[in-house]
Amino acid sequence: MSSKVPDYGSSQTREHILKASWDLIANHESSLKLTEVATKAAVSRQAIYLHFGDRAGLVLALVQHMDETLDLGSKLAHVRAAPDGAELLGRAMRLNTQFWSAVFPVARILEAAQNDDAALSSAWHDRMTFRQKTFLAMIKQIADGGELSPDWDIEEAAGVLYATAHFDTWRELTHHLGWTEDRYVVAMTRLLCRALLRRS
């Protein structure tokens, strides 16, 4: 991360570059190459360095852009408004598949760069910590409603929920096994409800 990136704010060129990057990682399955981005955005390769400092800066900007377009806040509110635990877990899994589906392209890039680049690694780590806290809050809500099975303490249930809702599980089911998103939602919801909720 170079600290000398001029803050051009929301320049047109900057948006152009971000859009081109997104198109590339969404369609083409290779890793993001700056020359390709520049060509696609119809700017010089150096323009990317002016706006983002380096490759990691561009990817970081993609992640932040993703955060904004995702609008997680309101969607999470809808999940939390569920009347009972089963509905809560169902809505959570529905949002989860939307989330991973949207994040999929950039998640692949981040995963690949995680070994080399500390900035990207911590950007990913931060987001995952947020996810973990979100799932913990959901489990607390279920526990407060008296619906959490006594087999589980809150922390352990939250950890298991967070981990099973993670990227690999979603990707293996929807991509490797070819399940539809609906099937993912239904099966994972059943798994979690049976495992975590008190038996009536």
Add this chain to the structure above:
Amino acid sequence: MSSKVPDYGSSQTREHILKASWDLIANHESSLKLTEVATKAAVSRQAIYLHFGDRAGLVLALVQHMDETLDLGSKLAHVRAAPDGAELLGRAMRLNTQFWSAVFPVARILEAAQNDDAALSSAWHDRMTFRQKTFLAMIKQIADGGELSPDWDIEEAAGVLYATAHFDTWRELTHHLGWTEDRYVVAMTRLLCRALLRRS
């Protein structure tokens, strides 16, 4: 993949290079660099190309080496010899944490290269297909014993078991959340038993 790699069999140098590679990816957290491997193994960089063709060939050899040292066959037999479904799932999760713990270093390398290299991608894919079939067989065994909950059909239960036993789930719990392997085994076993097995 170059097809003109001479089959030196089990040469000393080859083993040296593999061991050096393993040491590097196990300790150092960066991605495997051929110059480093050569230095560590005290051979010339070109020797690596003689033995493995290219970088992908080396990684592939690491994967196969891993397969051999892992001795999955006998360990799987022990899992399958479990007297009931709960014990089977418990043993499966115990083996699972051993598996991911051993595979962890090479899994990171493979994950990073999966976007670029088709050979590595399919090598990984093959292993995961094997895993999936193994878990499917376990579920069939449970179903044959009449222990599978009627909420699940065999394919769906196997898919969910396979996916939740995947790398991310293990890594997030043991690394991101800092759980011990024992805690992983206990929690995941509880999750799967409650979710998949018939309620007594």
Add this chain to the structure above:
DNA sequence: ACTTTACTTGACACTATGTAAACTGGCCTC
């Protein structure tokens, strides 16, 4: 003595990231 084997050495091409410097067209201001 010769060939083969299993390497080494050194040179080179290619790709990708990153840096530096000089130039250009448009806009703003004095």
Add this chain to the structure above:
DNA sequence: GAGGCCAGTTTACATAGTGTCAAGTAAAGT
């Protein structure tokens, strides 16, 4: 309307890592 700044461009170059090629060499086999 001349000068200055801005947001880029072009060109050049440095560096790292992968992969290729050709020539050399020391030891073992025949």
